[in-house]
Amino acid sequence: MRRPPARLRPALAVAVAAAVVLVGCTGPDDDTDGFRPGATDAGDPYVPGRGNGGYDVSAYRLRVRYDPASDRLTGRASVTATATAALSRFNLDLVGLDVSRVTVSGAAAEHRRDGDELVVTPPRGLPRGTAFTVDVDYGGTPTSVADAVLGSGGWLHTADGAVALGQPDSAATWFPVNDHPSDKATYDVEVTVPDGLAALSNGVPGPKAARDGWTTWRWTESSPMASYLSTLVIGRYRVRTDTHAGRPMVTAVAAALPVDGPQARSLARTGVIADFLAERFGPYPFGSYGGIAVADERIGYALETQSRPVYGPGFFRGGRPNESVVVHELAHQWFGDSVTPARWSDIWLSEGFATYAEWLWEEHGGGRSAQRNFELRYAATDWSKPSVDPGRAAMFGDAVYQRGALAVHALRRALGDETFFRLLRGWIAERRDGTVTTADFVGYAERTAGRPLGPFLDAWLVGASAPALP
Incomplete structure (x- = not known):
């Protein structure tokens, strides 16, 4: 992340040793026939309540429909995971949205809300090492997450659509997730929006399909991605798809911004800058390139969303391109996205x-x-x-x-x-x-x-x- 310009700690070895504690299950008081509930957060004091323990996610398959006129989102999330402990129940992070149905490996599962947590109880315990898939049907009006220290992140309704973005909080405002960078996974995303709107996300673009006034956009990120690096940008955008170094490069500039303005000229340098960084850091790590320039002034930062960074308008004052911010966010594709801090x-x-x-x-x-x-x-x-x-x-x-x-x-x-x-x-x-x-x-x-x-x-x-x- 980069924002526009505007006490003694322990020794290094001690500080980092404390940061690698992993969380599995809650204490033995909840033991039932050897199965226990998964931990209700990742144990990271920087993001209390975020992330969960007892399982490791390998893939998210998201099917989302959003109508900006009503600001209503409906979705089905399929979460493929492996139990890392013997689980009687487990949690997913989900902020504000209602859940109508949950299944675990095809069988109906009990579920309830506990604040920003979705608590799932499968019909039978999950032994350690068991692979399972959780399907969640959900919907409602998405919200942002207000943080007095770090600022707001998550879902922002805009004049022509929405933007889901933020560090460290964003993903849980639009899909159920193990919302901590220690649990990376692949993503397969389909987003259906009214005709005439773009729906942009991470990874390689797939074929679009239009039907009955709605268009479905498809995206696949096949490299493991931390949840905060996921994004969804919906609205009127000028979308350009090129090929660079044999991979698709998708850049998008909000229609409200000038056609040949500083955002468009800065994003046009994406390939050149990525090649410069590859010479120093090694091969570009993902299957696609790109960038998205938004016009909403509430987004006062740029974020290294995987394969397709998002740039707020504050970096382009005065009508001049800003290659420095593009360099920063593209460098994150190596440092932060491909190789991600665990805490x-x-x-x-x-x-x-x-x-x-x-x-x-x-x-x-x-x-x-x-x-x-x-x-x-x-x-x-x-x-x-x-x-x-x-x-x-x-x-x-x-x-x-x-x-x-x-x-x-x-x-x-x-x-x-x-x-x-x-x-x-x-x-x-x-x-x-x-x-x-x-x-x-x-x-x-x-x-x-x-x-x-x-x-x-x-x-x-x-x-x-x-x-x-x-």
Whole structure:
């Protein structure tokens, strides 16, 4: 994510060790014949109540119909998962929408709402290792999620449609989901909307079908995706589908924006920028490219929604293209989307590298060098604020973005270009489609460099005073 310009932590090893605790089931008080309820959240203090335990999702199949005139959504979600514990019941995250029917592997299941949780009790317990599919029929008027610290995310009704977007909250406002980045899955999405409207989502586009005044748009993301990276954008858009490097590239600009305006000109650079990043980070990790420029002023950020970032209007003031924000969100396709932090306390693994990619692009274009950006940021940094485990209120602060980028460049200076870029390409290749922690990155960097790097990275990421320049 990028927004328009506008206390001492524990040592690194301790901080990241605390961030990798996984959640399975609730305590033994709920034991019934060896089966117990799955945990009601992922155990991540940055997003209390989000995510669930006891199962691992492999695929979502979503069939959604939305009428902007009534602001009503109806849908069926098929969630394919495997029990990671012996489950008597389990939860899915779902905000505000009503559920009419639930089946588990074809058999009717009891269900009830508990706040923003859908509690599902299958007709019989699910032994550990059992593969199962949950079908949920649901509907209603979707809502956003208000957060006094992180801002609003989720479903926004617009003048001509809707936008489902936000970090860390968005997915649960339009489909039932295990809403935490530690549980990535593939997505198959069909969205039916009135004729004349576009319905844009993640992944490779499929054939559209029109019938009785409605059009169904199809999208498939076959690479595992964290739920917050899913999006749905509905409305009047100029949609362009090209081919780049043998893959579809779908870009869309809101019809309310100028045909040859800064948004359209910025998105037109998507292929060139992606190729530049691929030279440094390794092959582009997904089956499609693209981007969506929205006109709604309530969206005051850009988000790296997988394969198709969404850009708010605030980055294009003054009528000028903004390649920097495109670089940032496309860099996330490697750092954050393909290789995803397992916990929000490690978000610097996304934002630090995406910010550093901006420095690389600026230097490539003849602007300030990465070294000069490093020097300027080094002098201006508040070293009391850590990059790792910055606290929920500082998830999107300078310590995550800018101090994170400082650590990346410092590592480059310490290792030299050949080893540094080999490290980045190897990290992405080895961890592709997975989730990671800061400890994972430190370990991989040490193996690549052939020497200890923990104290060095500790100083740059969480030390309370300015580290010595390498």
